[in-house]
Amino acid sequence: MTIMRSKEDLRALYGHPKPIPTNKVIDHVDDYCQRFIALSPFLVLSTQGKDGLVDISPRGDAPGFVEIENKISLLIPDRRGNNRIDTLENLIENPAIGILFLVPGMDETLRIQGVAEIETDSELCAHFSVQNKTPKSIIRVKAQEVYFQCAKALMRSKLWAGDYAIERSSFPAMGEIMKAHTQLDGPAETREEMLERYKDMMY
Incomplete structure (x- = not known):
């Protein structure tokens, strides 16, 4: 090295x-x-x-x-x-x-x-x-x-060309990731629940 x-x-x-x-x-x-x-x-x-x-x-x-x-x-x-x-x-x-x-x-x-x-x-x-x-x-x-x-x-x-774009469903939802990282109890938030929550939190 x-x-x-x-x-x-x-x-x-x-x-x-x-x-x-x-x-x-x-x-x-x-x-x-x-x-x-x-x-x-x-x-x-x-x-x-x-x-x-x-x-x-x-x-x-x-x-x-x-x-x-x-x-x-x-x-x-x-x-x-x-x-x-x-x-x-x-x-x-x-x-x-x-x-x-x-x-x-x-x-x-x-x-x-x-x-x-x-x-x-x-x-x-x-x-x-x-x-x-x-x-x-x-x-x-x-x-x-x-x-x-x-x-x-x-x-x-090729950021704008979309050649490397993925189907979002192919990667874990952020709620699942946050549950693992924070080690909190309870069910993980789904992507649908997250998007609904963001509606009132965007601004």
């Missing part, structure tokens, strides 16, 4: 990037990025807590659910979840954040790194209300590094 121990060893193995990957990073959300964000119904947030562990959290809603406050700041509503609030607790301890935006049908993705703060202004939260449900907080992201990621990863995965 050979373990890499230095950046020099990594560069000796991989070589150096060409000018475009090196120079493509910008420090603001330009018109191209704004258009991509407006089309995106799904993103993944990455934060890190005081313990050093990295948390990754998916967020999704109708395209445009992330708003552009200005060329530096984005606003992301914190929709109803399970109240673990790992992302929010991490941001209290460490404001660093990374975001990956996806747009169905596009193999390119958009990456934003920066810092974030948690906003609870009532008028701002009300602006993001859906189905008369108002988020308790808004994550304001201040971009520092912004760039488009090339298409190769999604092309290899």
Whole structure:
């Protein structure tokens, strides 16, 4: 087993990037990025807590659910979840954040790194209300590094083509998995029961 121990060893193995990957990073959300964000119904947030562990959290809603406050700041509503609030607790301890935006049908993705703060202004939260449900907080992201990621990863995965899509029934229901992981008594929640429960919990 050979373990890499230095950046020099990594560069000796991989070589150096060409000018475009090196120079493509910008420090603001330009018109191209704004258009991509407006089309995106799904993103993944990455934060890190005081313990050093990295948390990754998916967020999704109708395209445009992330708003552009200005060329530096984005606003992301914190929709109803399970109240673990790992992302929010991490941001209290460490404001660093990374975001990956996806747009169905596009193999390119958009990456934003920066810092974030948690906003609870009532008028701002009300602006993001859906189905008369108002988020308790808004994550304001201040971009520092912004760039488009090339298409190769999604092309290899054939994510939008559906080549690797499975029948959902071929994988255990989440209720069965949660029962095993939590070791709780009682019957496992069926997928039908879960979907019915989510109807009133989506926002």
